[in-house]
Amino acid sequence: MNNRQLFLRHVAQTSDAPLALEMVKAQGMYMWDAEGKRYLDLIAGISVCNVGHCHPAVVKAIQEQAATYMHLLVYGEFVQSPQVAYATYLTGHLPDSLNSVYFTNSGAEAVEGAMKLAKRHTGRAEVIAFNNSYHGSTQGALSILGDEHWRNAFRPLLPGVQHLQHNSMQAVDAISERTACVIAETVQAEAGVLAPSLEWLQALRKRCTETGTLLILDEIQCGFGRNGSLWAFEQYGLVPDVLLLGKALGGGMPLGAFIADKSVMWSLTNQPVLGHITTFGGHPVSCAAGLAAMKTLMEEDLINSVEAKSKLFLELLRHPRIKAVRARGLMLAVDLGDFPTNKKVIDRCIANGLITDWFLFAPESLRIVPPLIITEDEIRSACRIILDALDAV
Template structure:
């Protein structure tokens, strides 16, 4: 069987230029090809593998759960121990107001749930989001995504959506008493790791308070310690009304969540009853993996390693081809001159055993988002290869 041929023949292609790397197995921060070639994973499956690949705590938790059951019932009906324990652990490390968790399958579904909840709670329909934001590929998530090129072929999308400039205080006046919610990434990921000013986040929170609009923070990519604090919103001191998680939250398995105050969340309980339904949301294996993963992040305070590794990366990454290094913690964007240069960089890096990527709305940037467990030596291995490749683009 030629897997490569079958991949191109039978699997839907998301672009005409997939990386098409064939990986046989992965462990820690490394992935291994069928030919035995070793690759350092600098992107964690796009901010998923926070503990690296096959962390023993996660695999053990999944194995234990596998011995008991996989799926019993749709989300919310049966009392499933791993789901409950995960929700309790998660709310235990969030501000007091975020005390109620709705488990779903993915980031996009978590965004859908959060939007529905905000509309239902406020009785308003207007949604405010930001230019260059990425919130997912389903119709609602795409509606609030801030990139016309990605959206135009799929219109009509949700009505009543306004996009304003990110980190621009003047635009906050657009948020009004008609606004159900404002959805923001605490740090914009696909825009190329854009870190907003804390003052702007504080002003955004205030404007939402003044207008009675719910503030939804999307930490799908930046939560779980990736940006140097457990939650990215901590650095500004603000607290969202709804927090949205996925990616690294699932410990490598598909899981998302939207989290709110119990009173707000109660809106999905009646009128209509079953206001959001999900068959696989919070699947027992995924919940077990997520709980084990969050446990390790908390025990080892991995956000501190993310902050330390950022310092090391910034100290090492000096090269005339790098125009800028943006981002925070282990979500960094190396800005190069053009998309052609990032493409060439990716290919050169892969040939030398380093997997990187670009950003959806910043295709002239190289993505650096390795597992949070990465060590000094492994960072130096990565920067050594990056600098060598930068000499050649």
């Protein structure tokens, strides 16, 4: 049997029609399959590889840490220098109130931890989330995910969750002294790149403060420069009580985090002790990789070019079949009207050496979230392939 056949037989499948491309190498903006064909990557492992695949600084950090030590003990007991260094660097680039980092294995686990933190800190049970939001696939995260199609098969889910309309002032009014937390994506990703209004997000912040509710902002997809600033919330002139990170946080290694003020995070240390625990969260190799990736992001000044690159995509992506293009930095959704058309375009792009995808709650839209290192020439090449695919289908 070849690897594809073994993959289909022995690796648990998440759909009945996986792409099943056998990639054997990735570097920078590109991946290569087993036949040697090169693909330009337009989705960065779903917003993971912001500094590209196998950046030399990230690879070096992984190799050095792996040769020093890997797993030692359950998270939070030993002082592990990669965790300390990364938490220090992260909080040095965040507002003063976001000063305590709890590292997890993934973004979904960060969501789970933040929900527990909100309930423990406030002594309340109600959670408010929003329609068409995506926060992960674990049981608690699924409970706040904003689409019944994806939730229904796994009920019963967590009680006490309200799903309200994103960007609606009625949702703001629903926040009360019973609400433990409001959790929102700063920019809704899987809804097809939907950014809330400045007035709405600021009103959400104000109402949470008035009611003693924790405002949790999920920047698992949109953080680390993806929207043209280091953190998307910076564009709204506010600070969340809890920030959720993942995906690009680990530089290609598995890592998530929820970040809050030390006074809030301390709630997990008592009544009961070990209020949130993880064996592999904040793995030293992942933390070393993430720190190297974030330093690369900052030192190579990649964020300052995001808006210009976004505008180039918008200029080039013009075609009678394109209904609209929604963009927030290098997070773009190309609306093609319906999923069958979009899927044909995606398949043709892949056949022509361009990796792209669709959105869970906006399947009619083509996903563009490339590594931030993408060049103007690569943007032009990618857009030519997309437009040629539109002509062909």
